[in-house]
Amino acid sequence: TATFVNAAGPYINNVGAMIGIKLPVFNELHGKIAFNDTLGIIPRHVPLMIWNDPVYLPWSEEERQELGAFEDTRWLLEEFPAGVHFRPEGLGQSPVLLILWTYDIEEQEPVWPPTFDDFYPEIVLRGLTRMVPALSAYINKMGRPVVDGGYYCKTRENRPLVGPLPVEGAYIIGALSGFGVMACPAAGELLAAHITGSEMPDYAAAFQLDRYEDPAYQKLLEGWDATSGQL
Template sequence: GIHLRPEGHGESQAVLMLWDYHKEPVPPIIPPPDDPDYPEVVLRGLTTVVPALQAYLNRMPKPMIDGGYYTKTKENRPLIGPLPVDGAYIISALSGYGLMAAPAAGELLASHIAGDALPDYAPAFLLSRYEDPAYQQMLENWGDVGQL
């Protein structure tokens, strides 16, 4: 989805705009390739959510592009829990929702580490789910874009 939020402190007029409109999985290239159309595409997309942004279409501010990749699993479900190596844990594949999902992901991982009772949904985020033949079959029929 598309995302917009203030960026910076105090009187900053900077705005962070994100839109992962390229849904196809790609192998990582470091550094990520520049997309010169990205700022305008995102701004145009945001005008459907925040119509007042249309005022900037004819006078685009100079963008500062700092990009990377969204890490996601094929089914777009995070990895949260213990790893096969004793004492190692993971929180990953938050699909660009890290700012929103981090508190809940951290709480779930803390429960794993502390040995506390886990919620019923905890197994859905384990790396070990990929060892389950039924889960593997589900993934075979999932589709190619990694969207829920």
């Protein structure tokens, strides 16, 4: 085949480099924890729930004093951003809760497997107790939560890249950020239309790499709040 598709997720720039193409993307590490709600605090029919206000983590007065005494732990007393969210995971008698929260977004090079701060599960649980106070029962008694996650690969405006690259026969499908599971059928369909030379939908240009060459699009980017709505 004379067709090459770069679909390497967080590594699209590493693969792009093989054909001399630098893509305008960056990566953020996003974690999640899974733990057993052995006390049955969360009813299993509860849907995905998102806390959309900033929070302060709950600490006892003694903990507060101790954390405040040291430079490297003082941040735990400061305000944390909105966005802690959770849902029950698994069917039947599954006790598993999935909890996600990215409170310290920063751009970074992808490293596999990703590693997370030892504090991460406890911070996430404490943050979630602002929405579900009864979950405080698990503070210091969480057992061994499973911690994992991955990278959101993003463009600055958080809009994916789907379409041809400036090397004949090469295409990109990537920068699907934190919504790629939901968006992949449409993104795949759009890419297939490019490759097969099918009739293009009217939104196709909005996802192409060459959109950045359009001065009107660049102007639009100046006032674009790409953090809004992205968990």
